[in-house]
Amino acid sequence: MNFAAALARIDTAAVTQAPLLSVRSLQLHLPSSPQPLRLVDGVSFDLRRGETLGLVGESGSGKTLTALSIMRLLEPPLSGCVHGEVALDGVELMSLPESEMSALRGRALSMVFQEPMTSLNPVMTVGQQIAEPSMRHLGLGAAAAGARAEEMLRLVGIPDPARVAASHPHLLSGGMRQRAMIAMAIACRPALLVADEPTTALDVTVQAQILELLGELQRELGSAILLITHDLAVIAENAHRVAVMYAGRIVEEAPVDLLFAGARHPYSRGLLASIPRIERARLDILPEIPGVVPGPGERPAGCSFALRCARASARCHAEVPPLAAAAPGRRLACWNPLDG
Amino acid sequence: MSKPAAASGRVWRRFLHHRIACVGGIVVALLLSAALFAPVLAPRDPTFLDTSVRFLAPFADSRFLLGTDELGRDTLSRLLHGGRVSLTVGLVAMATTVLTGAVIGITAGYLGSLTDTLLMRFVDTMLCFPQVFLLLVVAAFVPPTLLSISLVIGLTSWMEVSRIVRAEILNLKEQDFVAAARALGASRARIMFRELLPNAAAPILVAATLKVASAVLMESYISYLGYGVQPPLASWGNMLTNAQGYFNTVPWLAVLPGVAITATVMGFNFLGDGLRDALDPRLRMGP
Ligand SMILES: Nc1ncnc2c1ncn2[C@@H]1O[C@H](COP(=O)(O)OP(=O)(O)O)[C@@H](O)[C@H]1O
Numbered sequence: 001m002n003f004a005a006a007l008a009r010i011d012t013a014a015v016t017q018a019p020l021l022s023v024r025s026l027q028l029h030l031p032s033s034p035q036p037l038r039l040v041d042g043v044s045f046d047l048r049r050g051e052t053l054g055l056v057g058e059s060g061s062g063k064t065l066t067a068l069s070i071m072r073l074l075e076p077p078l079s080g081c082v083h084g085e086v087a088l089d090g091v092e093l094m095s096l097p098e099s100e101m102s103a104l105r106g107r108a109l110s111m112v113f114q115e116p117m118t119s120l121n122p123v124m125t126v127g128q129q130i131a132e133p134s135m136r137h138l139g140l141g142a143a144a145a146g147a148r149a150e151e152m153l154r155l156v157g158i159p160d161p162a163r164v165a166a167s168h169p170h171l172l173s174g175g176m177r178q179r180a181m182i183a184m185a186i187a188c189r190p191a192l193l194v195a196d197e198p199t200t201a202l203d204v205t206v207q208a209q210i211l212e213l214l215g216e217l218q219r220e221l222g223s224a225i226l227l228i229t230h231d232l233a234v235i236a237e238n239a240h241r242v243a244v245m246y247a248g249r250i251v252e253e254a255p256v257d258l259l260f261a262g263a264r265h266p267y268s269r270g271l272l273a274s275i276p277r278i279e280r281a282r283l284d285i286l287p288e289i290p291g292v293v294p295g296p297g298e299r300p301a302g303c304s305f306a307l308r309c310a311r312a313s314a315r316c317h318a319e320v321p322p323l324a325a326a327a328p329g330r331r332l333a334c335w336n337p338l339d340g
Numbered sequence: 341m342s343k344p345a346a347a348s349g350r351v352w353r354r355f356l357h358h359r360i361a362c363v364g365g366i367v368v369a370l371l372l373s374a375a376l377f378a379p380v381l382a383p384r385d386p387t388f389l390d391t392s393v394r395f396l397a398p399f400a401d402s403r404f405l406l407g408t409d410e411l412g413r414d415t416l417s418r419l420l421h422g423g424r425v426s427l428t429v430g431l432v433a434m435a436t437t438v439l440t441g442a443v444i445g446i447t448a449g450y451l452g453s454l455t456d457t458l459l460m461r462f463v464d465t466m467l468c469f470p471q472v473f474l475l476l477v478v479a480a481f482v483p484p485t486l487l488s489i490s491l492v493i494g495l496t497s498w499m500e501v502s503r504i505v506r507a508e509i510l511n512l513k514e515q516d517f518v519a520a521a522r523a524l525g526a527s528r529a530r531i532m533f534r535e536l537l538p539n540a541a542a543p544i545l546v547a548a549t550l551k552v553a554s555a556v557l558m559e560s561y562i563s564y565l566g567y568g569v570q571p572p573l574a575s576w577g578n579m580l581t582n583a584q585g586y587f588n589t590v591p592w593l594a595v596l597p598g599v600a601i602t603a604t605v606m607g608f609n610f611l612g613d614g615l616r617d618a619l620d621p622r623l624r625m626g627p
């Protein structure tokens with residue numbers, strides 16, 4: 001894929017366009033003793049039409065909960081603990097009644113999950129499942145929706161859509177199922193697609209195909225994609241911008257090429273170092289990050305990364321660094337950042 | 341809802357391997373067809389009285405293959421027509437039970453929290469009373485017709501089904517495909533009845549077969565207490581009740597409907613067991 005060209009287009013568009021998705025101070029604190037579990041701890045970011053934002057971080061950093069909060073898919077008691085603002089195309093989602101929110105899900109915004117093996121209903125055919133959103137949101141009849149389902153399957157690169165549409169999910173491979181999931185998610189051409197580890201459960205070759213497919217669909221439909229992954233290599237090739245998440249917070253945000261050329265947060269730097277393909281000589285890197293992520297109930301008073309950080313000072317242990325603009329298009333939450 | 345071709349083949353093979361289940365299936369098929377074709381198969385009018393031929397023994401007279409009762413009615417014809425009535429009660433009661441139990445179980449299981457607590461306490465309360473007691477209380481207010489008897493039996497025996505369905509739904513609702521359906525805008529009702537219910541079909545089907553058997557049995561209990569299907573309409577239950585006065589002298593009058601009831605109960609129970617094994621979800625969900 002030619003991301004340089006795509007990036008250039010996005011960057012010029014960025015100046016004129018209001019963001020499609022705007023997340024402000026998203027917080028999910030679950031009451032608990034001695035201190036609340038800070039599962040998501042003040043996440044803010046913007047996402048523009050046609051843009052892919054990679055949300056990257058180790059497992060347990062709160063990426064999935066961030067996505068589910070945006071989609072308003074959390075169940076009680078978690079659903080009652082979400083605070084902050086999420087605006088999609090100017091519509092504030094957090095205060096919408098559930099009926100209006102579910103009318104938007106699958107139409108204005110939709111989501112692809114990690115596990116293609118279990119995300120499809122085992123007793124319905126793939127075609128029926130892809131047809132559902134079109135019947136629900138676009139008011140198509142069963143026959144028209146069925147035809148559209150086959151069309152969507154062809155669009156996601158399935159060579160024999162009629163056969164696949166008539167199959168039950170257990171007859172399909174993981175890659176095929178994930179394509180079917182994507183077909184369901186984009187059937188009503190949503191403006192925002194949230195993809196939570198869409199390729200983690202797949203083989204490497206299939207992974208690349210699925211990511212390429214997402215890129216193609218984005219160019220065709222102009223959707224914004226929030227691409228969630230723990231794998232920076234996936235971000236490198238498939239996102240325009242990247243937000244690095246650590247212990248429930250975004251610690252650094254930058255255009256992909258700038259981050260890969262020189263991450264400024266010590267955690268991002270360490271994360272980059274863990275990708276074997278990146279030329280280590282180019283980076284003044286931490287060979288690995290010592291220690292483990294503090295659990296959601298044991299966050300220190302200051303920066304959550306301070307305990308593992310070689311550059312940590314007294315201030316880092318005492319005060320949470322805010323996520324502040326470090327350069328145009330770049331944000332950073334660090335008291336002692338590295339040079340870019 | 342059509343099952344995946346390969347999976348349904350597997351289910352079918354497992355069922356056929358289950359000897360007893362096949363016997364159950366055959367018995368049930370025979371009983372159902374006998375009931376269905378009773379008007380054609382029955383040699384005589386089951387209500388026709390002929391006091392000149394009372395208490396004939398089975399096989400004693402070629403006109404009355406299974407003998408006659410205290411009013412000279414043909415026992416074979418009464419068994420066939422009575423089976424029609426008893427099985428109708430069984431099937432209608434089963435449908436009522438399954439429908440009520442499934443709706444309550446799925447609502448409690450999927451909505452959870454207060455709804456679940458209230459519904460399950462209601463189930464506990466209903467289960468505190470013996471079913472026969474509930475039946476007799478209702479029977480005191482409702483005249484016994486075929487339909488009312490079936491509904492009353494069904495409405496006093498759905499509690500187990502609701503528990504089975506609730507347990508199944510509690511498991512299923514945590515699965516990813518439910519979150520995926522919600523992410524595409526499916527409503528609660530749609531998820532409950534279109535996504536979850538078909539996935540709970542196996543235990544519901546098993547419970548349904550067992551409920552037919554228990555409803556047939558229940559109809560004969562309440563016939564015995566005088567609240568069942570009313571004469572002259574024959575049911576296996578009221579044939580058995582009539583026979584009790586002559587049990588010392590003409591035991592076959594009780595034995596024949598007794599055998600029919602036993603065959604029905606065992607047939608449906610075996611069928612249910614076979615289905616339970618054949619539809620085992622651990623084997624069903626695999627790739
Ligand atoms: N329902 C829940 N109740 C309490 N803690 C949860 C719940 N779901 C997830 N968590 C915790 O929240 C943290 C973030 O989870 P998640 O968003 O799934 O991380 P990620 O997707 O980045 O791997 C983890 O520590 C996880 O254990």
Ligand SMILES: [Mg+2]
Pocket residue numbers: 063064065196197
């Ligand atoms: Mg996750």
